[in-house]
Amino acid sequence: MRGLSSKVGIVAGGGRGIGAATARRLAAEGATVVIGDIVEEWALDTAQTLRAAGCKVIGMRLDGTSAASQAAIVAAALAEFGGLDFYHSNLAGGTEGDIDVLNCTEEVLDRSFAINAKSHFLATQAALPVLLERGGGAMIYTSSGAAISGNPLQVAYPMSKNALHALVRHVARKFGKQGVRANGICPGVVMTEAVAQHLTDDYVAGMLEAIPHRRLGQPDDIAAAVAFLASDDGEWVNGQLWHVNGGSLLRD
Template sequence: MRGLNGKIGVVAGGGRGIGAATAMRLADEGALVVVGDINEEWAKDSAAAITKKGGKAIGVYLDGTSADSQKAIVAAALAEFGGLDFFHSNLAGGTEGDVDALNCPEDVFDRSVAINLKSHLLATQAALPAMLEHGGGGAMIYTSSGAASAGAAWQVAYPMTKNGIHALARHVAAKWGKDGIRANVICPGLIMTEAVAQHLSEAQVNDMRQRTPSPRLGKPDDIAGAVAFLASDDGIFINGQVWHVNGGTQMRD
C-alpha cells in the first residue's frame, strides 16, 4: 500500500479485536503506531506483538471519554515518534440495558453517547490540531457499525450514537478538507472477534453464515485492510465517506 511507510498514527481501542488487528496491519505496512486502550495491559500486549514482528509501536492507557486522556495519547505520538498522520478512533460499548425507545433508561443512553459518540469528538479535538500544525494534512478514520442503518428493533441508543459519527466525519471532511484532512467511517458487519465469539451460540453463528452472501463471516483483518487503505496515500481522494464492510449483509449505495 502506498504512503504508509513511516506514517505515524494512533489506534484507539487497539488492545483486542478489530483494533489490535488494525494496529498490526498498519505496522506491517511500515507505520509507527501508538496503541491506546482503557485496558492498558492489552494496549501494551498489542504493541509488544508488533515490536516482536519488527514493527514500531507503543501501548498506552486511553479513556476515550476523557478529553485529557485523548490529548495524552496524541502527546504520546508526538513525543515518541515526532508527529501524527492518522488517528483511528475505534471505540464502542455501553450496550447493556439498551433496549427499545420506550424502555431505554436515561443513564444507559448517556453512557452510550459518552462511549460511542462523544469519544470520537474528543479524539477529533485532540488529533486535528496536531495534524494541521505540520501542514501535511492527515486522516481521521472512525469505526461506526452496520447497526447505524440496520433498523434494529432490539436497541435504540447504540444505533443513534453510531449515526452521529457519520455526521461528525462529514463535518470534518467539509470543514478541513482543503487543509488536507480526510475523515471517513468504517461500518463493520458481524466481525468474529474474541468478544463476539464469546456471546454467540453455534446456532446464531450458523444463522449469520447462512444470511451472509459471502462464503464466510467477517474477520478483524477485513476491517484492518479497509482502515489501512484509508490511512494510506492510496486513499487520498476519499473523504467524507461511510464504508460498509460486511460481506454483503447490507448492500448500500
C-alpha cells in the same frame, strides 16, 4: 499500501479485536503506531508483541471519553515519534441494557453516547490541530451497520453511531481543503474475541445463512480498509461511510 511506511498513527481501542488487527496491519505496512486502550494491559501486550517482531509501536492506557486522556495519547505520539499522520478512532460499546425506546434508561443512553459519539468527538479535538499543523492527515472512525439497519432491539447504540456519521461529514467538509480526510467504516458481523464468546453455533450459522458471502467477518477485513484509508492510496476518499460487511447491507 503507498506511503504508510513514513506515517505515524494512533489506534484507539487497539488492545484487542479490530483495533489490534489494525495495529498489526499498519505496523506490517511499515507505519509507526501508538496503541491506546481502556485496558492498559491489552495495549501494552499487543505493542510488546509487535515490537518483538521489529515494529515501531508503543502502548498506553486510553480512556476515550476523557479529553485529558485523548490529549495525552496525541502528546505521546509527538513525544515518541515526532508527529501524527492519522488517528483511527476505534471505540464502541455500552450496549448492555440498550433495548427499545420505552425500555432504555437515561443512564444507558448517556453511556452509549459517551462511548460511541463523545469519544470520537474528543479524539478529533485532540488530533485535528496536530494534523492541520502537519499539513493534513486522516481521521478514520469505526462506526457500525447498526446505524442504518433499523434494529428493533436497540435504540441508543444506533442513535450514537448516527451522531458519529455527522461528525465524519463535518470534519471532511470543514477541513478537507486543509488536507484532512475523514471517513468511517461500518463493519458487519466481525468475529472478534468479544463477539465470538457470546454467540452460539446456531446463531452464527443463522447469521451466515443471511448474508451473500461464504463467511462472517474477521478483524483483518476491517484492518485492511483502515490501512487503505490511512495510506496515500486512500487520498481521494473523503467524507464516506464504508460498509464492510460481506453484503449484509447493500448500499449505494
